[in-house]
Amino acid sequence: MAIKVKCFASMREYLDLSEREIGIDGISTVADVWRAVAGDKPMPDNTLCAVNQSQANAAFSVSSGDEVAFFPPVTGG
Amino acid sequence: MASAHSTRSVKVVTEALDPWQELAAYQSQHLTAGKFGATATFVGTMRDFNEGDDVTGMTLEHYPGMTEAQLQRIIDEAQEQWPLEEVLIVHRVGPILPGDPIVLVACWSAHRAAAFEACRHLMEALKSRAPFWKKETLADQSHRWVEKNTDGYHA
Numbered sequence: 001m002a003i004k005v006k007c008f009a010s011m012r013e014y015l016d017l018s019e020r021e022i023g024i025d026g027i028s029t030v031a032d033v034w035r036a037v038a039g040d041k042p043m044p045d046n047t048l049c050a051v052n053q054s055q056a057n058a059a060f061s062v063s064s065g066d067e068v069a070f071f072p073p074v075t076g077g
Numbered sequence: 078m079a080s081a082h083s084t085r086s087v088k089v090v091t092e093a094l095d096p097w098q099e100l101a102a103y104q105s106q107h108l109t110a111g112k113f114g115a116t117a118t119f120v121g122t123m124r125d126f127n128e129g130d131d132v133t134g135m136t137l138e139h140y141p142g143m144t145e146a147q148l149q150r151i152i153d154e155a156q157e158q159w160p161l162e163e164v165l166i167v168h169r170v171g172p173i174l175p176g177d178p179i180v181l182v183a184c185w186s187a188h189r190a191a192a193f194e195a196c197r198h199l200m201e202a203l204k205s206r207a208p209f210w211k212k213e214t215l216a217d218q219s220h221r222w223v224e225k226n227t228d229g230y231h232a
Contacts, residue, residue, distance in 0.1 A: 009138055009210035010222045046225075050208075053143035069140060075223040076137070076168065076209025077121050077180050077200065 001064035003027060005037050008071040015041065015070075024064045031058040033068045046073050080170075082145040086152055088167040089144055096120045096167065096181035103165045103183070113162045113185040117192035119200045125175035127213060127223070134214040137170045137179070144168075144208050151202040155184075159191040164199065168209065201229045 002021040012018050015038055022036050030049045049056050050069040062068055080089045085107070088099075100118060125132055152164045162185040169179050182199050186192040204226045211223040 006140070008140055008208065009212070048208075050140075050143060053140070053146050069143070071140065071208060072210065072222070073225045074204075074206065074208050075211045075226050076139070076207050077204040077226065 003033060003062060003064065004067045005033060006067065006069040007037075008069065010072045011044075011047065011070050014044070028061060029058065030056055030060045030062060030068060033062060034058070034070065043070075044072070047071070048073065080141055080145065082142050084145060084149055086164050086166065087145050087148045088165075089139060089141075090167060090169055091171045094167055094169040094178045094181065096178050099165065099167050099181055100183055103163070104185070107163050108185055113187060115184075115186050115189040115192035117184045117186075117189070117196035119180075119182045119196055120178055121180040121200075123173055123175050123177050123179055131216040132175065132213045133216055133218075134172060134174055136172050136212045136214075137168075138210045138212070139168075139170050140208040147207050148203065151199060151206060154202070155195045155199050158198070159184075159186065159195040161186050161191060161195055164195070166199065166203065168203075168207075170209070197229075204229060 002023055004021050006019050007015050007017045017037055027033055027036060034043050048071050051060055051062055052067055078091050083089060123135055148166050165183045167181040182196055184192045184196045213221055213223060
């Protein structure tokens with residue numbers, strides 16, 4: 001099993017990543033997922049995270065089968 | 078066309094949004110004449126200026142699934158706070174031009190206070206919590222992401 005990672009808007013461009021699956025090995029939090037896909041790139045201060053389409057923070061636990069997303073502040077409406 | 082994740086009260090559409098047609102269709106389908114005395118609506122439309130620059134177009138992106146779920150959560154919260162008969166939110170995504178409607182929020186209630194207050198609350202909640210993002214095209218054909226929404230209560 002794996003974790004599905006999605007990035008939106010300027011975050012997709014920052015990481016050059018739209019959607020990707022990563023293995024669960026060594027991954028227990030949202031912050032671990034970030035390191036797995038971003039490498040050395042720091043997480044911008046205003047980054048928003050979601051786990052299974054609900055807002056979460058970097059310390060939030062993740063498990064196999066979860067969908068984790070990273071995106072900038074929202075600007076709809 | 079509405080997205081696959083749309084629900085009765087939440088629609089994310091990829092084609093031209095006609096808020097008045099949406100309003101009329103929803104009202105005739107889901108409201109009973111005589112049961113509501115107030116309908117408050119907000120329509121957001123694309124400007125041709127932002128931050129002092131001419132804007133010639135815009136692309137709206139969303140997070141399919143989470144956007145609709147988040148809008149439904151916002152509606153559920155409003156329905157707990159105010160006595161509402163019905164709520165409708167329709168939001169456009171994809172490439173749009175100045176003058177195009179972007180968003181419709183409509184609230185139906187027995188009395189005007191609930192409709193007015195809930196409509197305002199829903200719009201501000203959408204602006205701050207629903208995952209949509211705007212990328213503007215400027216007059217020189219360059220692009221830039223809109224970085225944040227202003228606080229509508231203190232703008």
